[in-house]
Amino acid sequence: MAPQNYKISGAGDARLREALKVRLDMAPQIVIVSHVNPDGDAVGSSLALYHYFSKAGRKVKIVIPDQCPDFLRWLPGNEKIIIYKNKKAEAKNAILNAGLLFALDFNTPTRAGKAGELISQSDSYKIMIDHHPNPSDFADIVISDTMASSTAELVFRFIESAGDPGLIDPVIATCLYAGIMSDTGSFNYNSSQPETYRVLAELLKRGIDKDYIYSMVYDNYSENRMRLLGYCLLEKMAVIPEYKTAYMSLSLDEKKEYKYIRGDAEGFVNYPLSIKGIVFVAFFMENDDHIKISFRSKGSFDTNVFAQENFDGGGHLNASGGESKLSLPEAINKFVSLLPDYVRKKGFGNPESYEGKF
Numbered sequence: 001m002a003p004q005n006y007k008i009s010g011a012g013d014a015r016l017r018e019a020l021k022v023r024l025d026m027a028p029q030i031v032i033v034s035h036v037n038p039d040g041d042a043v044g045s046s047l048a049l050y051h052y053f054s055k056a057g058r059k060v061k062i063v064i065p066d067q068c069p070d071f072l073r074w075l076p077g078n079e080k081i082i083i084y085k086n087k088k089a090e091a092k093n094a095i096l097n098a099g100l101l102f103a104l105d106f107n108t109p110t111r112a113g114k115a116g117e118l119i120s121q122s123d124s125y126k127i128m129i130d131h132h133p134n135p136s137d138f139a140d141i142v143i144s145d146t147m148a149s150s151t152a153e154l155v156f157r158f159i160e161s162a163g164d165p166g167l168i169d170p171v172i173a174t175c176l177y178a179g180i181m182s183d184t185g186s187f188n189y190n191s192s193q194p195e196t197y198r199v200l201a202e203l204l205k206r207g208i209d210k211d212y213i214y215s216m217v218y219d220n221y222s223e224n225r226m227r228l229l230g231y232c233l234l235e236k237m238a239v240i241p242e243y244k245t246a247y248m249s250l251s252l253d254e255k256k257e258y259k260y261i262r263g264d265a266e267g268f269v270n271y272p273l274s275i276k277g278i279v280f281v282a283f284f285m286e287n288d289d290h291i292k293i294s295f296r297s298k299g300s301f302d303t304n305v306f307a308q309e310n311f312d313g314g315g316h317l318n319a320s321g322g323e324s325k326l327s328l329p330e331a332i333n334k335f336v337s338l339l340p341d342y343v344r345k346k347g348f349g350n351p352e353s354y355e356g357k358f
């Protein structure tokens with residue numbers, strides 16, 4: 001069946017409601033899948049949808065390819081998540097036998113690793129809810145809105161469209177708020193649409209404690225993480241003013257030295273953007289078998305295209321990621337050597353084109 005591209009809005013969408021009702025009745029087991037290296041939006045939107053379906057009396061499971069970082073484990077229902085890496089057989093069974101499969105916060109199966117391969121194999125009816133550009137067409141219903149702050153915002157609108165805003169309780173609202181807050185850097189980027197604030201207002205009306213949510217996500221780090229941040233900024237940050245670019249990196253040895261645990265370098269990539277005149281930042285993280293790279297920009301420089309063209313990645317205009325099989329110094333050299341060409345092509349390092357803008 002050709003995918004039906006439903007663009008859902010705040011108002012109830014009768015077509016979506018009808019399609020969903022038919023599918024729910026046909027398929028009692030729902031499975032929600034999100035992407036590798038799950039972030040606050042992946043986990044928050046998945047848990048919110050999980051709680052919503054549970055409340056609506058449906059059987060529902062969540063599969064996420066790998067472990068959530070510590071600062072997300074407090075989210076209500078986190079212990080229910082089936083981590084593919086830890087429970088391969090159970091996760092495989094869930095995905096292959098799902099009647100209705102939701103793909104959340106990613107738009108191409110490869111972003112869900114091995115779980116994504118299973119999604120491709122699964123005959124289940126698939127609904128994608130996502131806000132990244134250029135969705136591939138693996139799903140039967142595509143709810144894709146690149147203007148949305150986050151998948152969590154879209155899940156709110158999805159529940160509304162399904163006619164159930166009354167089921168959104170403080171638990172669901174907390175998960176959704178955590179998702180929107182994380183994906184916007186606390187309403188810093190991806191957050192210029194009035195619709196985002198309508199959804200946030202609705203969440204606040206459910207009685208959530210926004211300060212508690214902030215504190216649980218952002219004030220939950222170890223001393224090691226703060227020292228690692230200090231080390232990165234003091235010793236590892238390279239600034240290239242002529243290209244309005246900065247970058248940082250962490251090797252396996254450095255991670256060991258600072259007793260790095262998953263999530264410890266979350267957000268580090270954003271810091272150099274606070275330097276006046278810097279519009280493009282990369283953060284290189286050495287892992288056992290590849291280099292993971294995060295990109296951030298200010299303004300019109302498209303990090304998504306840069307990540308796709310050079311580092312087998314993708315994401316959003318101002319926030320994206322990719323990876324490399326090169327060594328850490330080689331990956332950095334490749335990045336630096338690409339800059340002059342991008343400056344020439346896109347003009348992002350040309351002072352005139354940014355005059356008065358930043």
Ligand code: 5GP
Nearest residue numbers: 294295312313314315316319320321322323
């Ligand atoms: P982060 O830098 O925080 O890991 O990711 C920022 C954004 O880029 C997120 O929206 C994430 O989905 C996307 N992203 C990160 N890594 C990759 C990747 O390897 N491939 C793709 N397609 N997107 C990525």
Ligand code: MN
Nearest residue numbers: 041105151183
């Ligand atoms: Mn997201």
